[in-house]
Amino acid sequence: PHTLQEVLKAFGVERRLVEKYVLRDVDLVVEPGEIVVIVGASGAGKTTLLRMIIGAALGIRNERYRPTYGKVEVPDNVKLEYMLPGEHEPKFGDETLLEHIVDKVGNPAIAVEILNSVGLSDAVFYRARFHELSTGQKERAKLASMIASRPNLLIIDEFAAHLDALTAQKVARKLSQIARRTGMTVIVATNRIEVIKALCPDKIIYVGYGATFSMRYEESEYAK
Template identity: 30%
Template sequence: MIQASGLRKHYGETVALDGVDLHVREGEIYGVLGQSGAGKSTLLRCVNLLERPTAGTVAVAGQDLTALGDGELNRARQRIGMIHQHFALLSSRTVAGNVAFPLEVMGVPRAERRRRVAELLALVGLDGRGKDRPHQLSGGQKQRVGIARALAGNPSVLLSDEATSALDPATTQSILALLKRLNTELGLTILLITHEMDVVKTVCDSVAIMSGGRIEESGAVADLIRTPGARLTREIFPLPEPAPPGVVTLTFTGDPGRPVVSEVVRKFDVDVSILGGSIEELAGGSAGRLRVALDGAETGAALAYLRDCGLIVEVAGETREGRAA
C-alpha cells in the first residue's frame, strides 16, 4: 500500500532522510519508532508529499505521488488521512464543523456532509458532541475529532504523527484501541510515528526503527523478535547486555503455556538456573525472553531440544554455528 524507495531529504546542509526504503502492506498497522531527530516525522510528511523528497520515490496504492502535478496530487491526498500530535483543530468551528471541513474542500453537498459527519462522530465515540467547541473537550476527545476529520474522505491510508504523545496513559490506550478497531473494521492501512515502545507493542504488526535519518531494522514484529541480535528484542526485553559467557537466552513468540524448561530438567541430565526474563503481550500475541544457565552432562542435547521446540536459543560467547566467538 505504501512503498518508498531511496528517500532522501536535505534541509541545506542537514540530512533528515538518508536513503530510506519503506514497504507497508495493505491492511497492516506499521510503526516507525525512533527518538527526536531520527527523521521519522520527515518520513511521514514525505509519504503524502507535504514535504517533497530531495531524491527517491513514494507510491501509495500503486500510484507514484512524486510524479504527480499539483492538481493530481491534491486528489491523491484525499485518499490519505492524517492525524496530528496536537490535534490541529480549528477553534472557531464546532466539532461537527471541524469534521466537515475537508468535505467542504472536496465540494461535498451540505446534506451529504451532515450525514457523513454524524456517521463519523458516532464511529469515534462522540455521538451528540457535534455542537461542542474544541475547548470544551478533553485531550482524548480532541484526538477523536482529529481522527474523524482524517476519515472524512474515506481514505485507504491513515498517517498518524505522534498522535498519542500528548495524552495520558489511559487515554493513549483508548485511542490505540480505536485505531486498531478502525484498522480491522474499515481495512485501513495505518502508518504511525512514535517514540514510545508501548505503542509498538500494543498495536503494530510491523515496525521500522530509525536513527540518524536511516532505518536500522524493519520487519514484522514477530519476525524481528525471533531474529537473534535484533534491536527491537533488546528494547522490548531489556535484559543486561552482554550476557556472561555460556549463559543462554531463550526467545519465543506464541503460546507461552508449554513448560519447556521443566521438560528439559526432566528429560536431560542438566540443572537450570533462571537468571531473568519477562513475557509481553503484543498486537500479534505473546512473546517472551528468558535468560538461564544450564549445567550438566547433557547441556548440548538440552539446547538442541529447546531449538526443536521452536525457541530461539542464543548462547553467549558462541557464534550461531556454536563455535567459540
C-alpha cells in the same frame, strides 16, 4: 567576511560545506492495509519520513516533502488523511462535534459510532464545540474527523501524544480494529510502548539518525 576567511586560512582553517542527510538509503515497502509504527529518538527523522510519504501521495513540490534523490511511490487511488501537529491538522468551525462528523459521513448513527470509537462517547461531547474541549479531547476529535473522511491511508505524527495511558490504549486498539475492518493503511509515529502494543501493528520501522530499517512486529521487542 573575506578578510576573516584569509586569516583563518593562514592558520589552516578552511570553510567547508557540510551536508547532513536526515535519512539516507531508505528502502521500505508498506503493503495496502498494513498498520505501521515508526519509532526513533526525537530528531532522528520520523517526521521527515512521514513528510516524504505525504508529499508523494499529494504531489507536494515543496522540498520538505520530497527526497533529495530517489522516489516514493504510492498507488494512484490513494485517499490520504494526515496530521502533523503544528503543521497540518483537521480544521473545525463553530459547529458541534456531532455536526462536524455528520457533515462528513451523512449519517448521525455512524457519526456517533465514530465519536464513540475515539472515546468521545458522552452526549456532552456530541454537543460540544472544538474550542471547548481539553487538549486530550481535541486530539481524539481530530482523529474522529480524519476517520470520518474515510481515507484508505491515514498518517499521524506523535500519535496519542496527549492522551493518558488508558485512553491512549483504548483509542489505539479501536483504530486498529477500524483499520483491519476497512482495509485502511495506517502509518503512525510514536515511541509509547503501550500504544504500540495496543495497535498490534504489522511492522515497526526504526529510524535512527540516517539509518532506517523495518521489522515484523512479532519479531520486535514490542511484541514481548
